[in-house]
Amino acid sequence: MSAKQKTRIRTTGLAIFGKELIRRCGSHCELCKAQGVKLVVHEVPPSPGTPDPEHCIMVCEDCQRQLLSPKRIEASHWRCLAASMWSDIPAVKVTSLLMLQQLEETEPWAAELLEQAWLAPEEARWLSDAGHL
Numbered sequence: 166m167s168a169k170q171k172t173r174i175r176t177t178g179l180a181i182f183g184k185e186l187i188r189r190c191g192s193h194c195e196l197c198k199a200q201g202v203k204l205v206v207h208e209v210p211p212s213p214g215t216p217d218p219e220h221c222i223m224v225c226e227d228c229q230r231q232l233l234s235p236k237r238i239e240a241s242h243w244r245c246l247a248a249s250m251w252s253d254i255p256a257v258k259v260t261s262l263l264m265l266q267q268l269e270e271t272e273p274w275a276a277e278l279l280e281q282a283w284l285a286p287e288e289a290r291w292l293s294d295a296g297h298l
């Protein structure tokens with residue numbers, strides 16, 4: 166199978182379980198809770214190889230843009246992480262903590278939140294795998 170075909174299958178898979186994700190997130194951004202905005206599927210690294218809803222979160226375009234280009238992070242947008250870092254959904258939790266790790270160097274409030282973070286062993290492993298990409 167060519168790389169292009171693989172990409173196509175992968176994208177289709179993401180579209181199918183997008184519905185499942187929309188149910189889970191209740192139509193708001195799973196990070197900043199924005200509602201009534203366009204939501205996109207964000208795959209949390211490291212990629213599991215096959216599309217997996219457990220490895221994806223629904224986010225608004227504002228969050229996704231900043232997740233994808235760390236240079237464009239606006240710290241004030243990410244105060245929402247204080248709530249999302251306690252999510253029952255591991256992918257949301259891991260993404261929140263990854264973002265806090267990026268913010269902590271310049272934002273004291275982010276460092277404080279990270280100190281309070283609690284992770285199950287498999288979430289801690291995921292976080293460390295994602296952080297070393």
Ligand SMILES: [Zn+2]
Pocket residue numbers: 194195196197198199224225226227228229
């Ligand atoms: Zn958002």
